[in-house]
Amino acid sequence: MEPVHFTLAGALSAMEEGVVSSVELTEAHLRAIDTLNPTLNAYITVTADRAMDAARAADERRARGDAGPLTGAPIAIKDLFCTAGVRTTAGSKILGDFVPPYESTVTTQLLRDGAVFLGKVNLDEFAMGSSNASSAFGGVLNPWQRRDEPEARLVPGGSSGGSAAAVAARIALAATATDTGGSIRQPAAFCGIAGIKPTYGRCSRFGIVAYASSLDQAGPVARTVEDCAILLRSMAGFDPKDSTSADRAVPDFAAACHASVKGMRIGVPAEYALAGEAQALWEQGIAWLRDAGASIVPISLPHAKFALPTYYIVAPAEASSNLARYDGVRFGTRVPGEDLQDLYERTRAAGFGAEVKRRIMIGTYVLSAGYYDAYYVKAQQVRALIRRDFENAWADCDAILTPSTPTAAFAEGESQDDPVAMYLNDVFTVTANLAGLPAMSVPAGLNSQGLPLGLQVIGRGFDEQTVFSVAAAIERAAGFTALPQVMA
Template sequence: MMRPTDLTLAEGLEALDKREISAVELTQAFLEAIERLNPRLNAYITVTGEKALADAAASDARRAKGEARALDGIPLGIKDLFCTEGTRTTAGSNILGGFVPPYESTVSANLKRDGAVFLGKLNLDEFAMGSSNQTSAFGAVENPWSRANDPDRRLVPGGSSGGSAAAVAARLAMGATATDTGGSIRQPAAFCGITGIKPTYGRCSRWGIVAFASSLDQAGPVARTVEDNAILLRSMAGHDPKDSTSANLPVPDFRAAVGRGVKGLRIGVPAEYRLDGLAPEIAALWDQGLEWLRAEGAEIVPISLPHAKYALPTYYVVAPAEASSNLARYDGVRFGLRENGSDLKDLYERTRARGFGAEVRRRIMIGTYVLSAGYYDAYYLKAQKVRALIRRDFEEAWGKVDAIVTPATPSAAFAMDEKQDDPVTMYLNDVFTVTANLAGLPGLAVPAGLDGQGLPLGLQVIGRAFDEETVFAVGGAIERAAGFTASPQVMA
């Protein structure tokens, strides 16, 4: 058998079922890999080794009794935005540096219910605000990939779920939870050469996830393959009465959809995504992906999403506005960091100045500004109207096509020192992904090739609301045609 850490999640389940490896042995292999590589990659903020081994032993006992569950014994990482009972949850911020939740998020509870083993809490941009995982109060995460002509230059893993993507790519977890507000699953997945899906808004409960922008946030998995994502999503998803936005719909067998093919499907290609200055390698990969699908029996259909060009500015009005409201709860009074002051106002100011990083403060100020008297109508209300138009564009497109295929990102992973001083340039990393969040649609990133420097490039599949099955079918077809087997230079 191959090294335990090289197994995909599906292969891990099969090996456990066949008693080729125990859950304890599998977990121990990942913990040893974390011990070796995490000091460099900084993917984990908190490692829960003892608890993981105890849970793995319990999993082995269940399997011995013939009571194995859907994910029994599978070692996962949990993005440090998901509250985990008894385990520190920081959201990558100083203001929550010592917060230990007395409750479990619904998504992580669902994974525990199905027998998953939690290795620890994964690093992220502070409060999930970022596209590079450089805004974390616990230090930047390093992408395990490197450029062929400059192997010593450290690259970003993408954000905000950079720790999740880097850990899976480097074989420090079989899969991981992540969240996506404007591309925070799909962009890091593409940068790290793995697969990640943002499900339909409402498919996974948001209860117990530290909020960024409540009308946009959605939990989803990252893993090495489309099939692994489908397995994880089935466990993560489901109706939750504690979340008023949770969809009361049955959870399909996503795994069964991965191999069903694309024959007869109509695949949309939005003209507006052919941006001026789009990197030739990205454009060529996009064309190649469409040819793969055509060869498998799909019909390629040109479509228009005329308001897509307004998606990025719309997102950067709506998301900071919601963030400024959600983050008002961090006041130094009820939980988290507290800096004493001469009066209540001084306590608030001192706590937030020390607790929040620069990017979070920037977005709170933008959000407060667009919600303020005199600017609400000009910015926030107008952004909501444009958001409705973006959603309508997609609804019209679904009359012509079954899924849409686009690039996942406008470039491969960039170096840590290349864009950090220009927030606008950094925000442009979300140009292909934010539309799915604004419209509440599922989006999947699949690695499909390498650029000239040997870095992974991904394609994105967008589908109808609550039609993740078609998204997985198209993603599975791209994955099989691409035959992507490249590995990062740094891995267990």
């Protein structure tokens, strides 16, 4: 087997058995990056020398019998995580060549457990987008192609499009990602891989460039459900540097992937009805879980229809506050002005892209005097009702099954001139963020154009084990083995 075709679990086992070394794995991935990244644009920064040094150290550590859970595994880091001594851009011109003097907690824990960082991968600017088209470093190409239109340039989804494309194209074993309204699950579905947004507070947000602080959550994307479970165990944990971090024990998520779903109750929301191939796959997923011994329970999430407008008030409001720190004074890009206010205006005009400016304007508007109560306060009230809907649903079910996205990946330029059409890509994912719940996308089939479609599993807060169990059952039943056309 070519080293780049291992799963994360397979690579760790192969290194333990002496079948392959971390140096061989890392070299193979770096060669693949050299070949494919000019086409895919998945990586913003490749840290080849650092990766090789880390791989050699990992092999020495393993030879001493001192291997950690991820020792020697080459992975990619979304360029939203601060990495000490390595440029961190958030996909924006305004950060320019910002090199953090500190490491995010999530990446610190991955390094502690022996992971090898290949580099920093592309994203929508400040994680704002559903297509990875808003990056200041150019859009990312989805490695999948339409059967009848192979020349169409498909988007990988956003904001974690670089992470998803890198994993799908075999130029990283796995990758870190973040999810504010679906930015792990939507790109995972578009690229035919697995991805989980854990419970809010499960992973520290320290050192992650903020978009919307009450919604952002780090998580992994990988080729299999088990790979995500392995990576999440290292990413998760309490962090006193993050006031929203939950002081909860981190379970063995990988063990849950092998648990039976027999006797579980799977909720199917009445409000999520749709048509076409996504509906057919959803019905197939219901049948797979029923065949695995789960019972299917109809549930109601009556306020789900308000989730999207609620999200697009809360998230921009928090973004407008978080992004106020980018002023050209303390760090990042600076455009000189005649006075301080002119410096602010020139710096932000030059440094922020169109989508970021749009969301800052929306957020500033809904927080302004005269509109705060009408929009922001009302949105927070509806958010509480959405959370209550889920709490009521847990009385009848153990997990919820929905589609991940309403469609497969779309092409560059399709719907991108219509912000509202773009925002609708998050229609099935934003509820989990608003309620702070764990949710996972698992690849489950192909549409008529040969593009992947995903199913989403939503669980109770801090019950990622059940999410992994249900997702793994779908993965086994689906037997998804299709590969993208553009890959190493």
